[in-house]
Amino acid sequence: MNRNIRNIIIVFFLSNLSIFAQIDIDSIVENGRKESLWKGFKRYDFKYKQRDARLIVPSHPLSGNPWIWRARFPDWHTDADSILVSEGFHLAYINTNDKYGSPSAIKIWDDFYDFLITDYKLQEKVALIGVSRGGLFVYNWAKKNLEKVACIYAEAPVCDFKSWPAGFGESEGSLNDWKKLKEEYGFVSDDEAKLYSNNPIDSLEALAEAKVPILHMIGLKDKIVPVDENTFPLINKYLKLGGNASVVTCTKGIQELEGHHFPIETPRLVADFIKYHSLNNLPLDASNYHQEGSGLKNSQIKFERNKTGRVAFLGGSITHNSGWRDSICNYLVKRFPETTFEFIAAGIPSMGTTPAAFRLERDVLSHGKVDLLFEEAAVNDASNGRTKIEQIRGMEGIVRHLRKSNSEIDIVMMHFVDPDKIASYSNSIEPDVISNHNKVAKHYNIPIINLAKEVTDRINNNEFTWNNDFKNIHPSPFGQGIYANSMVQFLNNAYSSHIDSDDKILSYNLPIKIDDYSYDNGYLLDITAAKLNKSWIIDSLWKPKDGANTRPNYVNSPMLIGNYPGKALKLKFEGNSVGIAVAAGPDAGVIEYRVDKKEWTTLNLFTKWSMHLHLPWYYTLATGLSSNEHLLEIRITETKDERSIGRTCRIRYFYTNRY
Template identity: 65%
Template sequence: MKKKGLFIFLFTVLSTLSIGYGQSSVDGVVKTTWKGFDRIDFKFEGKEARLIRPEKPIPGNPWLWRARFPDYHAEIDSVLLTKGFHIAYINTNKQFGSPKAVKVWNGFYEYLTTTFGLQGKVALNGHSRGGLFIYNWAKQNAEKVACIYGDAVVCDFKSWPGGGGASKGSKKDWEVLKTEYGFDSDAEAKAYKNNPIDNLNQLANAGVPILHTVSLKDGVVPPDENSLLLVQNYIHVGGTATVSPCSSGIQKSNGHHYDIDNPEMVVDFIMRHSTENSLLDASKYHRMGSGLQNSRIQFERNKKGRVAFLGGSITHNGGWRDSIYAYLKNKFPKTEFEFIAAGIPSMGTTPAAFRLERDVLSKGRIDLLFEEAAVNDTSNKRTATEQIRGMEGIVRHLRKSNPTMDIVMMHFVDPDKMKSYRAGKVPEVIKNHNRVAEHYDIPTINLAQEVTERIDHGEFTWEDDFENLHPSPFGQGVYARSMLQFLDKALTGYIDNDDKIKAHALPNPLDAFAYGNGVLMDVSEIKLRKGWKIDPDWNPNDGKRVRPNYVNVPMLISETPGSLLQPTFEGNAVGIAVAAGQDAGIIAYRIDGGEWQKLNLFTPWSMSYHLPWYYTLASGLVGKKHRLELKIDNGKDVQSNGHACRIRYVYVNKP
């Protein structure tokens, strides 16, 4: 049985009035309390919903999902909240568990587990007609169900509201149900073969345990036509089910409303099956370093916060980043936040070190920055020296711009890193980035190791759940859960009145040639020579893909072999940021009259992309002033159909 979604995660809630996730929309957020617990009411896809959170969540964030009548027999919910469960509800009341209602539930489940980090396996609780909701959703999502508790539940709508047996039914509700399901007649509705009592094999195969409480005097939803029939059918297909008749307390409404004889049994059933799996603790993959005390003081006392996200496509695509937005807004509801999304696909530490001024620091003083580059530094084949110079350059540049800035370094997962960890080795790029993190006492979140070990622990799979190094929504949720647990620890605790924002130490560099003063030179600053031109609004117009900031922008271009550039610069490193498309050529270059070297600009992706690529031509240079000579070579890659060199920027690490 697959244990998808069993993670450690601490709760976050939305504080904005309108937040979208995927194709879902959420608005109208109102925070109140319910029996002393925090309650959040909001609208999901236009339907009323609520989430009640415990004071101290159980590791893994188990939860109970109520269907219909969410406050009936609320003593169950109160005990579960006390023990650390979350309680969720969405109002699809007039839909009787129809396929349209199940679709809403699918979206609500994805929203709660991804954005709020609730456990992947949920305990379902339905009362009366709520049985139609919980079973119709569960049969489509058996792997997501921890257990099912039914309280006098409808298990066959022919019994209620149809009134086709001992129950009188409800003519009004029967007409609504037929319309909701799209039935044209009573006969068509009665011939329907997917009531909760039907097609239970998926639940049995997934090992979902079932508990029902009933009153044997129930004349509204007679057990013989509902719970007892479902349990019998479930056992016949190999499922595990229990029925507990209740008779000791008060019974009303023709036996349909009754006191539960043993509510502790119900609580134990839900807890045992929701928390019985051994879970890995995300905190073992976190290094707290110097923490985030400065950020916390800034957010709590000064009520302003500027938070930046620097990285490649996994940062650019959002998902986990959106969860951090929501978490911080909820954690500091009176704080005015500005979020800077500076992720660009294919970019690792070297590009980040040189575009840092343009994409991040130009926005103003940064209080907290999240940085990731482990995937791209490997795929871009950056050397160990480049990995350290790039990452250390980012850190030093950031800390020089604001010595009190907090930084969090993250390592994302890919198949090569999983292979290394399974061989008992730390991937080289993570080892190099961690050297920088430890030198500057920067917190780290090692998601590469965490995902690998969770997969090996059987919590989910790479192929079916995580899917790719660009994570599925499920995978984004894995990342978010770990990050938010880290943040919950880092941003919680007592702050003394005397505590102040303090500058972080800036030790001597690990590498004297780290890119700590990286800048991008605009191509308009370069003196043109024969064969070179600047296209002020370059667009290939050839149907090949382009990236933002590399199309309809000024581009320094030559397609003529022998064309020469001779820019001068001050700094110890120099490179070019190019758009490398299907006609990318080969260049020859040298520094200060040294030996000529050749560089093939054609990349493995050039046939389909005019790919932004950063080529460092020289680093570790001694002295301030230097001359770069660059010319178009006569040769070209066998796959290329031209000699083009298109330069978006020359980048330099200043003295």
């Protein structure tokens, strides 16, 4: 969308299909408005109910008009503010500096908030910023307006006025400010003020229950607002109440004003915190990227009636890492509050459908009967160079194996995004790997969440950018929020129907296979099953000595190792496919292998990632075999990859597809 056009038309935000009008400053600001520039952005100063107010408008507002609200000192440490404005946030401020977060100050804030979201069409949830005494404002307003707060960021905040300005503890306080505060709050004496029970550190239960995220930046040497009397008691209480809280200690640079002024070392962290929690609160309408398939009725009945549930997450590093997976777990726990859940995190970096099909029993099914499984592999299947046949055989193998283990299991297939998929979708081409996985999903009527297409469309609609917002195939907190919001909307729709007394859990029938050689009976075979000679050894607790990185389960674990050319190892197996799972590191060599005494085939184990990582890699050596017993032989060759420092074959598992 052309950005100039975007600034003058009504935009449609996909999150709930509501209409957000672009701000028309001239039509709604009172007389006396002054326009200027703030770090290159338009700044409007005006009067609101006789109080000075300002609004800073981004050049390219994000859909929904998210915003940040400064409680105090609007020109102090504004690096994070400017990052957010440059990335589409509005920045608001109203001068209530003489009111110390009192009830009358909160009333002014209530009115100003209503004005901004009604007349300026700002987002209903706001990110609050409280610096020093600004902490009194943001917490007192937040506790009264739980549903309106996206998050709280506080810097050296006053959390108890008995510390500052009263000076009843370690702080020397401020006699002048204490006198003004007592007048503002209507206290007739110090004793009456000491009995006040609604400081920021008090009555945090509702704020914690609402899961309002908070972040404090503090200086440990602060004598004006000592952390032991302010941040630490508040954070400790909040965490014990189940709240979401983080603290960053700023120790670098010059600590001025008795430690109360200190440099903010990580303004990007602040901006990302606010951005993630602000945009994470927008209820994305992603239904155009969801295919319901057979739905999730079975798991809903199981969760609601049996009050137990086992949920598994199978995939690569995007599933292994924290983020969207945690959000889905939290959603299920909240959606089914009486249900006891077991969550199985079976994501392993670098692995797609082929490894998943063969490790399925070990990593998922060994835990017992699974009710709901989320599967993703579109990124790794493509980046790892798996062929169309492998992509279908692997994905179909996973689905059939799961359904044979439990004919009632609900499965959700997800497609995550990467730059290649963005390029394809931007040219109206569906990526091959997604087409292949969708072929399996549609054949088995499995629900699909196409996050690759959704993220591409949102980027092309100028809602956010890849470089500044999503950032990587391993998404930023903002990107994780996009994923989680889409998935939660899918689950909300899937679990929206009422369960009647006569509703039953149904078995899914298995249709005819797409590929006769799909890996639907895949399993891992222990390395001790091989017949060895002097050219091969088993290291029962292998770990590298070359300084290269490793992956879990591929270090301090048994490894079958061949380091130099010699005789072949032999493995007798039954199955229509056979392969090896190796750790292909800087010393990865070249092997030759054959099945059933046929011609030798050469395979270079060194990958483009091997220089710095003992990469877990699954090599399928033969497939389409008959139903007889077979013999696999492997030997090390004299030749090696010129990048490799050795000739090693290091096998963690053999794998086969049983008949």
